[in-house]
Amino acid sequence: MISLSVDGKRVEVAAGASILDAARVAGIYVPTLCSHPDLPPSKGKVAAPFVYRGGVKVELSSGHAGKEFEGCKLCLVEVQGRPDLITACNTAAEAGMVILTEQPRISDARQKNLVPILAKHPHACLTCAQREGCSRTQCSSNVPVDERCCPKLGNCELQRVADYIGIRGDTPRYVPRKMPRVDSDSLFIRDPNLCISCTRCVRACEDLRGVGAIAFTFDGNEFVVGTAVGPTLAESACRFCGACVEVCPTGALTDRDLKLADREKELVPCRSACPANLDVPKIMRLVAAGKFGEATAVVRERAPFPLTLGAICFHPCEQSCRRGKVNESIAICDIKRFAAENDAGEWVARFKRTPPTGKRVAVVGSGPAGLTAGYYLSMLGHSVTVFDSNVRPGGTLRAAIPRYRLPSNVVDRDLDGVMESGLEFKGGVKVGQSVLIKDLRSQGYDAIFVAGGATLSKRIPLEGSDLPGVLWGLDFLQEVRAGKPVRISERLVVIGGGNVAMDVALTALRLGARNIEVACLESRKEMPAFEWEIQEAMDEGIKIHCSWGPKRILSDGGRVTGIELKKCTSVFDEQKRFNPKYDESITTKLEGETVILAIGQGSDTAYLAGLEGLNTTRGGNIIVEPATLASSIDGIYAGGDLVTGPKSVIEAIDMGRRAASSIDKKLGGSGVIEIKLAEPDIPNPRIGRIEGFAAMKRPVMPSIEREQRRLSFDRVDLGYGREEAVFEAGRCLKCDLRLTIRSPPSPPEKWMEFSEANIARVPEIDGVFQLFDEKREVIKIAGSANMRALLKEQLASNKKAKYFVFEEDKMYTKRETELLQQYMQKYGKMPGGGDELDELF
Numbered sequence: 001m002i003s004l005s006v007d008g009k010r011v012e013v014a015a016g017a018s019i020l021d022a023a024r025v026a027g028i029y030v031p032t033l034c035s036h037p038d039l040p041p042s043k044g045k046v047a048a049p050f051v052y053r054g055g056v057k058v059e060l061s062s063g064h065a066g067k068e069f070e071g072c073k074l075c076l077v078e079v080q081g082r083p084d085l086i087t088a089c090n091t092a093a094e095a096g097m098v099i100l101t102e103q104p105r106i107s108d109a110r111q112k113n114l115v116p117i118l119a120k121h122p123h124a125c126l127t128c129a130q131r132e133g134c135s136r137t138q139c140s141s142n143v144p145v146d147e148r149c150c151p152k153l154g155n156c157e158l159q160r161v162a163d164y165i166g167i168r169g170d171t172p173r174y175v176p177r178k179m180p181r182v183d184s185d186s187l188f189i190r191d192p193n194l195c196i197s198c199t200r201c202v203r204a205c206e207d208l209r210g211v212g213a214i215a216f217t218f219d220g221n222e223f224v225v226g227t228a229v230g231p232t233l234a235e236s237a238c239r240f241c242g243a244c245v246e247v248c249p250t251g252a253l254t255d256r257d258l259k260l261a262d263r264e265k266e267l268v269p270c271r272s273a274c275p276a277n278l279d280v281p282k283i284m285r286l287v288a289a290g291k292f293g294e295a296t297a298v299v300r301e302r303a304p305f306p307l308t309l310g311a312i313c314f315h316p317c318e319q320s321c322r323r324g325k326v327n328e329s330i331a332i333c334d335i336k337r338f339a340a341e342n343d344a345g346e347w348v349a350r351f352k353r354t355p356p357t358g359k360r361v362a363v364v365g366s367g368p369a370g371l372t373a374g375y376y377l378s379m380l381g382h383s384v385t386v387f388d389s390n391v392r393p394g395g396t397l398r399a400a401i402p403r404y405r406l407p408s409n410v411v412d413r414d415l416d417g418v419m420e421s422g423l424e425f426k427g428g429v430k431v432g433q434s435v436l437i438k439d440l441r442s443q444g445y446d447a448i449f450v451a452g453g454a455t456l457s458k459r460i461p462l463e464g465s466d467l468p469g470v471l472w473g474l475d476f477l478q479e480v481r482a483g484k485p486v487r488i489s490e491r492l493v494v495i496g497g498g499n500v501a502m503d504v505a506l507t508a509l510r511l512g513a514r515n516i517e518v519a520c521l522e523s524r525k526e527m528p529a530f531e532w533e534i535q536e537a538m539d540e541g542i543k544i545h546c547s548w549g550p551k552r553i554l555s556d557g558g559r560v561t562g563i564e565l566k567k568c569t570s571v572f573d574e575q576k577r578f579n580p581k582y583d584e585s586i587t588t589k590l591e592g593e594t595v596i597l598a599i600g601q602g603s604d605t606a607y608l609a610g611l612e613g614l615n616t617t618r619g620g621n622i623i624v625e626p627a628t629l630a631s632s633i634d635g636i637y638a639g640g641d642l643v644t645g646p647k648s649v650i651e652a653i654d655m656g657r658r659a660a661s662s663i664d665k666k667l668g669g670s671g672v673i674e675i676k677l678a679e680p681d682i683p684n685p686r687i688g689r690i691e692g693f694a695a696m697k698r699p700v701m702p703s704i705e706r707e708q709r710r711l712s713f714d715r716v717d718l719g720y721g722r723e724e725a726v727f728e729a730g731r732c733l734k735c736d737l738r739l740t741i742r743s744p745p746s747p748p749e750k751w752m753e754f755s756e757a758n759i760a761r762v763p764e765i766d767g768v769f770q771l772f773d774e775k776r777e778v779i780k781i782a783g784s785a786n787m788r789a790l791l792k793e794q795l796a797s798n799k800k801a802k803y804f805v806f807e808e809d810k811m812y813t814k815r816e817t818e819l820l821q822q823y824m825q826k827y828g829k830m831p832g833g834g835d836e837l838d839e840l841f
Contacts, residue, residue, distance in 0.1 A: 004097040019088040019099055020075055029748055030101050031110060031161050032075040033117065033249050034198040035089040037742045038685075040207050042199050043090040045069040048215035051226030052236075053192055054180040058226065064218040069199050073113040074165065077101050085109055110165045117158075117196050118167065121250065122174050125149035126162050146176040150194050150251030157249035157744065158196065164747035185233050186325040187240050187256055194252040197223040201244035201253060204741075210686040213238040234694035239687055240326055242267070242738045249744075268736045269320035270332065275654035276303045280317050280332055281736035282681055287339050287729035295339040297347035297678035303653045304375045304421075305368060305414045308397060310337025311406050311715075314530050314648050323733050328698040331728050334717075338725040347677040353422060354381035359667040362387065362445040363423075364431050364607075367395025368649045369640030370451035371415070372656025373663070374423040376673045380664050384423040385445075387435070391427040393419075395453045397649070400477045402507050403713040432607025437636070447635050447663045450622065451656070452607075454641035458600030464553025465597065469560030473500045473598025480507055489593030493563050494518045495550050496598035497527040502537045504598045509540060509710045517590050519545040521568045521580050536716075540706060545590070549582055553595060562591040601646045611636075621645065628662040629655060637663060687734055696731050699724040751776060751803035759795060762788045762806055769806040776803060 001012045006019075006026045013022045018041070023030045034042040047067050050059045075088040080098035085106060088099075100106070118126075124143040125131050136148055153159065182190040197216070202225065205214040213236040215228040229236040245253045258266045265272040270280040279298050286295035299306040313333050321329035359382045363370045366388035374384040392398060397411050419425065429435060440448055457472035464470065469489070473496060479486050492513040494505045497520030505516050518537070520527060524546050527534060538544065548565040555561055567586035573579040605620040615623040615632040622631055622638040629637045639655035641647060657673060665671035690696075702718040709716055720728065751772055752758045762769075767787045771780040771794060779800055784790040787806055794801060 002093060002095040004093055004095060004099065006099045007101055013093055017093050019077060019079075019086075019091050019093050019097070022093045022099070023077075023088060023101060024745060028101055029164075029745055030075050030077065030088050031164055031747065032072060032089055032744075033158065033161055033196065034069075034072040034200065035075060036200050036203075036247050036744055038208060039200060039203040039247065041090040042069050042071045042203065045199055045202065045216070047217045048228060049217070051215050051217050051224055051228060052231045053224055053226035054182055055231040057231075058217060058219050058224045060217045061220050067218055069197075069216065069223075072117060072196075072198060074110050074117075074161065076106055076109050076113070078103055078106060107166070111168045114162060114165050115168055115171050118162065119172050119174065120177075121158065121194060121196050122147050122149050122176075123162070123167070123171070124174065125153050126159055127167055144176075146178070146193075147174050150191070152251040152254075156251070160747050161249075163750070183256070185256070187242070187322060188233070188245055189254050189256050191252055191254075192225070194250045195225055196250055196252070197225060198249060199225070200247040200249065201225065204243040204247045205238075208685055208741075209239065209241060209243050210688045211237060211239050211241075212689055214244060234326075237689050237691050237693055239690070239693055240322070240733045241687060242733075242735065243741060246738050246741045264739060267738055269322060270317040270330075271736070273316040273320040275316075275648075275651045276657065277654075278302055278317070281732065281734060282678075282683075283336060283339070284330065284332070284729045284732040285681070285683060285734070286678075287335050288726055288732070290726060292339040292342040293344045293346040294678050295336075296343040297350075299336060299340070300347070300417075301675055301677050302657065303650070304372060304418050305397075305649065305653065306336065306340040306343070307410045307414050308368075308406065309333070309650060309653075310340050311410055312401060313650050316650075322735055323731060326694050326733070327696075330732050331698050331701070331720075334701060334720055335725055335729050338720045338722075341719065342722070350677050351420075353379050356383065357381040357667065357669070359383065359446045360385070360444055361663060361667075362440045362448045363451060364388075364437065364448065365395060365451035365453060365640065365642075366390070366393035366425065366427075367451060367453045367640055367652060368397060369453075369652040369656040369659070370395070370449065371418050371423075372653045373449050373451065373639070373659040374656075375418045375421045376657060376660035376675075377663060378421040378423040379675055380660070380669055380673065382664070382667060386423055386425045387429045387431050388425070388427050389430045393425050393427065396455065398481075399455070400474060400481055402477065402481065402503050404506070404510065404709070404716055405503070407715055430607075432609065436610060437607065438610055441635065447637065447666055449629075449659050449663060450608075450631075450636065450638040450642060451640040451652075451659075452603050452605075452642040454601035454603050454646040456602045456604055457597075458602050460550075460597070460599060462550055462553065462597070464555055464560070467553055467555055467558065467560050469594050470553055471594065471596045473504045473596055474601055476504055476596055476598075477507060480511070486511065488513055488596075491515045491592040492517075492594040492596065493590045493592040494596050494598055495563070496520055496600075497522045497529060497546070498598065498600070499529045499533055500601065501598035502529045502533045504596050505537050505542045506540060508594075508596070509542070510713055513594070515592070516541075517543045517545060517592070519548045519550075519563075519565055519590060521547065521549045521571050523547055523571075526571055540709060545588075548588065549580060550597070551584075551587060554589065560593055560595055562589055563595050564589050601641070603642045605642070627658070629659045630662060635666070683734070683737055683740065685737055685740065687737070690730075693731075696727075698731070699728055750805050752805070754795065754801045754804045756792075756795065758804075759788060759791045762791060763808065764788045765808060767806055767808040769804055771798060771801040772803040772805075773800050774802045 002015055003012050006023050007028055009026045011022050011026045013025055020030055047060055050057055073087055076085040077088045078085055078100040124147050177193050179192045199216055202214050202216050206212045213228055216225045227233055227236040245255055260266055283295045283298050296306050315333040317332045318329045323330050361377050361382050361384045363374045363386040366386050370386060374386050378384045393415055394411050457474040488508055488511055490513055492508050494501050505518050508516055547568045549568045551564045551566040553563055565588050567583040568580055569583050570581045613633050622643050624631050624638050624643055629639045631638050637659050639659045640652050661671040661673050703716050764786050766785040768783040769787055770778055773779050
C-alpha cells in the first residue's frame with residue numbers, strides 16, 4: 001500500500017493503482033468518459049487495420065498504423081511539483097503525491113477538452129433551459145430533430161458529465177453526420193451518429209469478455225468504431241452478452257425493445273419468467289463446465305423435483321430466452337433433465353436440516369404444491385405430516401400424467417429426495433371422512449396447508465353423454481395410469497383444446513386407436529394446450545379441428561357412432577371471459593365409436609365442508625391472500641389447483657414455496673427458505689471468442705421413431721448425451737454477466753440539503769439560487785446580491801424547501817454590490833425596488 005493526498009485527504013491505495021482509483025477511494029469525483037471501473041485504461045489501445053461501420057468497410061488511413069487512442073482527457077488533475085496537468089485514469093499513483101482535482105485551470109482545461117467531444121454528438125438539448133421533462137418530439141427553440149439529444153436524455157452519462165464540467169459558450173453547433181443507423185441486429189441498435197469515440201465498447205468486448213467483435217480505426221483524422229471482422233455483429237463472432245451496451249455512455253449502443261425499469265427482469269428474462277425463479281444462467285454455466293451435480297443442486301435449492309421438471313415443465317424460460325432472438329432459444333428444460341439424470345450427488349454433503357423447532361404442520365395433498373411446502377418446512381426444522389387419499393405420494397404426477405411423458409421411476413427418484421427432508425407421509429387418509437381439517441388443529445398442528453389438486457373431470461350436460469363409449473378426459477388418463485383395462489375403438493374423437501385433450505389423444509393412440517380426431521372451441525391460436533404438445537400430437541398423425549363445439553353424441557341402437565358439432569364463432573366475450581358463441585346453423589359430424597370429453601378439470605372440495613368462515617369462490621376454490629396464501633381462517637393456508645384451478649407443476653412448486661415461507665413466519669421463523677446446496681459461484685467475465693457463435697443451432701433431441709411410439713408408453717424423447725448438453729449450454733448468451741458490470745461513479749448531486757450548515761458555505765455575493773421540495777421539484781428561483789442572506793430568510797420562512805442549488809452570477813457592478821450590502825446592513829433587508837432603488841443608486 002502507498003499513501004498520498006487527494007484534495008487534502010490522506011488516502012491509501014495498492015501500489016499500481018491510478019490517481020483516478022485513489023480519488024475514488026477518497027470519495028472524490030473526477031469526471032471521465034473513457035474510463036470505466038471494470039475496464040482497463042484506454043491508453044495503449046491500437047487502431048485496427050479496418051472496421052465495418054454501417055455495413056461499410058473503413059480501412060486504416062496510411063500513416064496511422066500503430067496509432068493509439070488518446071482518451072477523453074476529462075480526468076485532468078494537478079500534481080504538486082509538476083507544471084502540466086495530467087490524466088488521472090492512466091497515471092499511476094505514487095507515494096507522497098499531493099493531488100488537486102478542483103482548480104480554475106483544471107476546470108478550464110476540462111471544458112476545453114469537452115468541446116471536441118460535444119462537437120461530434122448532438123448536444124442542443126444539454127444547454128436548453130427547458131430540457132427537464134422534455135419529450136423531444138416538439139421543440140420550442142425549433143432545433144432540427146437530428147441536432148437534438150437522443151432518447152437517453154435525462155438518463156445519459158454524457159449529459160451528467162457535461163453538466164458537471166460545464167459547456168463552453170464557444171462549443172460549435174453539432175453538424176449531423178447522417179450515417180445510417182444499424183437496427184438489423186437481433187438484440188441491439190447501433191447509431192454511429194451518437195458515438196463519442198470513448199472505446200469503452202471496444203475494451204468491454206476485447207478485454208473484459210475476450211471476444212474482440214468490436215474494434216476502432218482512423219479514417220484520416222476521424223475516429224471510427226465498428227465491427228471487427230464483417231459487416232454484422234454475427235459475422236464478427238459477437239457473443240451478444242450486452243457488455244458493450246452496458247458501458248456505452250451515450251445512446252450509440254442501446255438495447256432493442258427493452259424497458260429497463262426492472263433491469264434484472266428484462267436483462268435475464270429466463271430467470272424472471274420461471275415461476276420458481278430458478279437461476280437458469282448459473283445452471284447453464286455449470287453444465288457447460290461439466291458440473292452436472294452442481295447444476296442440479298441449483299435447481300434443488302428452489303424446486304425439489306429436478307427430474308420431474310426436466311420431463312414435463314412447460315419451460316416459460318425458453319419462450320423468453322434472449323438467445324431465441326439471435327436464432328434458437330436454449331433447450332433449458334432438456335439441459336436440466338440431462339444434469340439431473342447425471343447428478344453424482346456432490347451436493348448431498350451440504351444438505352442440512354435446521355434443528356427441530358417443536359412446531360407441527362399438517363399438509364393436505366401430496367401433489368407438487370403440498371410436497372414442496374412440506375419439504376422446505378421440514379428443512380426449516382418443523383415437524384411436517386402430509387395427508388393424502390392415495391396410498392403413495394405424488395398426486396397428479398403419479399396419478400394422471402401419461403408415462404410416455406413422466407415415467408414412474410422419474411417420479412420415484414424425486415419423491416425419494418423429498419422424503420429425505422424428514423417429512424411424514426400418511427397415505428390412504430381421506431381428509432373430510434377419516435379426519436376433518438378443523439380437527440387437525442386440536443390434534444396439535446400449529447398450521448395447516450391445504451393443497452388439493454384438480455383431480456375431477458369437468459362435465460357438461462350433453463345429449464348422449466351417458467352412453468357406453470363416452471368417456472371423460474381426466475378419468476380416462478387416471479385409469480390408464482393406474483393400469484386398469486380401458487376399452488376404446490380404433491376410430492376415436494376427443495373434444496377439448498387443452499393439454500389434457502392432447503394427452504388423451506396420444507394415450508388413446510398407444511392403446512390401439514388408429515383414427516383419432518380432436519375438436520375444440522378455440523381457434524388454432526387460442527388453443528390453451530402448449531404449442532409443443534399440439535405439434536407433437538399432429539406429428540403423430542392426430543387431426544385437429546378448431547372452432548367447433550359439441551352439439552350431441554350420435555348413436556345407433558345405443559352404440560356411439562360419433563358426435564355432431566356446431567360452429568363456434570367466439571370463445572371469449574369483450575371482458576375476456578369464457579363465454580362461447582355458436583352459429584347453430586353450421587354443423588358437422590365426426591365419426592367414432594369412442595368419444596372422450598376432455599373439457600376441463602375441477603377440484604373435489606367436499607372435504608372443506610364444516611370449515612366455518614372459509615371464503616371460497618362460486619366454483620368452490622379457496623380464496624387466499626396472494627402474497628402469503630393465507631385463507632380467511634387464521635392458521636390455514638391454501639395453494640395449488642384448489643386455489644388457482646389447473647396449473648403447471650412449476651407454478652404449483654412456486655405456491656408451495658410461498659406457503660412454506662408464510663407458515664414459517666407464522667411459526668416464529670424468518671420466512672427465508674433459501675437453502676444452499678450448490679457451491680458459491682463467481683462467474684468469469686471473460687467468455688472468449690467462438691467463431692460462428694450466432695449461427696450455432698440447438699441440437700436435435702433424439703427420440704423414438706414415430707411408428708414405434710404408438711407401440712408402447714416408453715418415453716418419446718431419449719434425452720441429450722454429454723456432448724449435446726455441454727454444447728447446448730455453451731450457446732447461452734450469459735445475460736446475467738451484464739448485471740455484474742458496475743456503473744461509473746456519478747457526479748455529486750447538484751442539490752444540497754437546505755440547512756443552516758450548508759447555507760454557511762454559500763458566498764455573500766450576488767447570484768441565483770433554486771429551492772426544491774422533498775421530491776426535488778423546483779419551488780422557487782431567485783437572484784440576490786447576497787445569496788447567503790436571502791437563503792437564511794428562506795430557511796426561516798419557506799417550510800416546503802428541502803434542497804437548494806446556487807450559482808455565482810454577477811448581477812451588479814462592484815460598486816452596486818457594495819451599495820446593496822451597505823443597504824442590507826442598515827435596514828436588514830434587500831431594497832424593494834422602485835423608489836428605494838432610485839434612492840440607492
